[in-house]
Amino acid sequence: DVKVTQSSRYLVKRTGEKVFLECVQDMDHENMFWYRQDPGLGLRLIYFSYDVKMKEKGDIPEGYSVSREKKERFSLILESASTNQTSMYLCASSLWRGSSYNEQFFGPGTRLTVL
Amino acid sequence: KNEVEQSPQNLTAQEGEFITINCSYSVGISALHWLQQHPGGGIVSLFMLSSGKKKHGRLIATINIQEKHSSLHITASHPRDSAVYICAGATTLGGGTSYGKLTFGQGTILTVHP
Numbered sequence: 676d677v678k679v680t681q682s683s684r685y686l687v688k689r690t691g692e693k694v695f696l697e698c699v700q701d702m703d704h705e706n707m708f709w710y711r712q713d714p715g716l717g718l719r720l721i722y723f724s725y726d727v728k729m730k731e732k733g734d735i736p737e738g739y740s741v742s743r744e745k746k747e748r749f750s751l752i753l754e755s756a757s758t759n760q761t762s763m764y765l766c767a768s769s770l771w772r773g774s775s776y777n778e779q780f781f782g783p784g785t786r787l788t789v790l
Numbered sequence: 791k792n793e794v795e796q797s798p799q800n801l802t803a804q805e806g807e808f809i810t811i812n813c814s815y816s817v818g819i820s821a822l823h824w825l826q827q828h829p830g831g832g833i834v835s836l837f838m839l840s841s842g843k844k845k846h847g848r849l850i851a852t853i854n855i856q857e858k859h860s861s862l863h864i865t866a867s868h869p870r871d872s873a874v875y876i877c878a879g880a881t882t883l884g885g886g887t888s889y890g891k892l893t894f895g896q897g898t899i900l901t902v903h904p
Contacts, residue, residue: 708891708892715896716896717876717894717895717896717897718876718878718892718894719894720891720892723891733891765832765833767833777880778823778835778838779823779835779892780835781825781832781833781834781835782832783831783832784832
């Protein structure tokens with residue numbers, strides 16, 4: 676089974692802190708994604724990566740950056756956390772097949788609270 | 791802009807009832823995913839459809855490409871089916887490459903009472 680793990684289930688940070696959210700997948704997937712999930716807004720794509728050191732902005736990249744130095748690991752960075760970044764953060768991965776038909780496998784999520 | 795619209799937003803049923811959740815999507819979406827999220831839990835992929843119909847146990851997903859519409863059906867619903875069900879469209883970027891990027895519906899909160 677594909678396993679996607681995230682470094683923390685719950686995280687509490689203060690405004691202005693630099694925050695790192697880590698995601699690791701064990702199935703050699705090329706694509707990795709970071710989403711945030713908010714009530715009433717659903718899931719929204721922050722960034723995705725289709726290869727090591729490659730990244731693309733999603734729908735809401737402002738205030739975030741990402742890093743993918745190794746194929747299995749995709750990090751989301753909040754350079755200076757703000758209260759409006761309090762959310763559930765979900766990582767996902769999928770196999771590259773050059774088409775739309777890639778099932779995504781999700782991690783358990785990190786609930787981040789910024790005080 | 792690629793869009794996915796889901797209905798209803800909330801659905802309450804009695805155990806044993808047949809349930810349908812609907813999803814409409816815009817041009818530019820070439821495959822439809824159905825996902826399930828239990829309270830406090832992660833997201834699990836149920837189906838991925840580009841045409842026709844798929845069945846897994848009591849779950850059935852259908853898609854009509856011409857009408858850009860998909861449905862998720864649950865037969866003989868059970869309280870353990872209570873969850874949020876999300877449809878998501880896989881978008882195709884220029885040149886037919888998508889990297890599996892998804893556009894999500896708002897989700898349907900399903901509650902099945904015993």
